[in-house]
Amino acid sequence: MGESRHVSSMKVVLPGDLIMELPVKPVDTSENVFLGPGLRWKDGVVRATRPGILKKDSRNLYFIESHQKRYIPQKREFVVGTVIKNKGNSYLVDIGSHEPATISFLAFENASKKTRKDLRLGDLIYGQLLVANKDMEPELVCIDFYNRAVGMGTLPDGGLLFKVPLHVARSLVNPSNPFLLELGARLSFSIVVGFNGRVWVKAKNMADMTSVMHAVSLLECMSTEEALIKMHSVIDSVLSQCAVD
Structure with a gap:
């Protein structure tokens, strides 16, 4: 699913908040700061353009995570x-x-x-x-x-494609997030997560794929810890319903 990146949360920001001073506009080299969604450089400073949580990953990429649905393309994602x-x-x-x-x-x-x-x-x-x-x-x-x-x-035929909010997609690809590991211990499946909020999953049957989709959807309204607690009951409910149908 692409490269692993550790992501750390820094603080909550609002539009117009000063993030950092950068006298020279960042260029595309490994020694520089990279600006992602929600940040804008102008006149030597970087400011937030939308509310959300300021985050930084291991590539020195700064971005603001918010509950947006429209994906803004970012190089290398x-x-x-x-x-x-x-x-x-x-x-x-x-x-x-x-x-x-x-x-x-x-x-x-x-x-x-x-x-x-x-x-x-x-x-x-x-x-x-x-x-x-x-x-x-x-x-x-x-x-x-x-x-x-x-x-x-x-991607192979026979999989299930569904959409999640962008902040959920970013949390799923964070290697420090244990959610997919716990889900994989319960069900056998292959999964591909795009930073654009589209998730593809393939398992041995539709019941398992639907279970994965519903389990992942818990992250839209819960923390990872809360979703891990609720996950098994959701899977049991979906599997029992599919068995009846």
């Missing part, structure tokens, strides 16, 4: 999208943002002009955003710097 159109040498992919992302047929492992990747409308893709800014349409790739898939690509 991993997302789950749906192919919606063929554009000749590329495809349009719905990732839940204000405009679809594009992906070249060459942006897959072992793809070439002779062995191009053919996608169908409705195919699900797990990829990484290579380009994401307000002046250009988002661009996806399913390979890393060494042209390896490393888990990215089209």
Whole structure:
């Protein structure tokens, strides 16, 4: 599911709050600060543009986590999208943002002009955003710097796709969050979580996939600790209902 990143919470902020001073606008290097959703640099300072919790991950990326539903594409983030159109040498992919992302047929492992990747409308893709800014349409790739898939690509048929709020998606991919480990001890499944709030799960039957979906949905209104306590009763309820149906 992409790279692991430790995320730490810092404080609650409101629009206009001063976050830090940065005399020079951040550039894309490993030594610098990276600004994610909810932050804006202007005149040497970084301020919040929306209310929420200021967080920082191990890549020195700062962002504000809030209960927003519209995804704002961010470079390097991993997302789950749906192919919606063929554009000749590329495809349009719905990732839940204000405009679809594009992906070249060459942006897959072992793809070439002779062995191009053919996608169908409705195919699900797990990829990484290579380009994401307000002046250009988002661009996806399913390979890393060494042209390896490393888990990215089209997702198998037979899975279940559902949506969660963006803050839930970010909490699920946090390696310090024990929720998926506990859920995996109860049910056997494969899961892919996109930073855009789309979650794909595949298990041996629909009852198990539905159970995973309902268990994950607990995080929308509960803390991780509360959801872990409630999780087993929710799974039992879903499985018993599916058995009756």
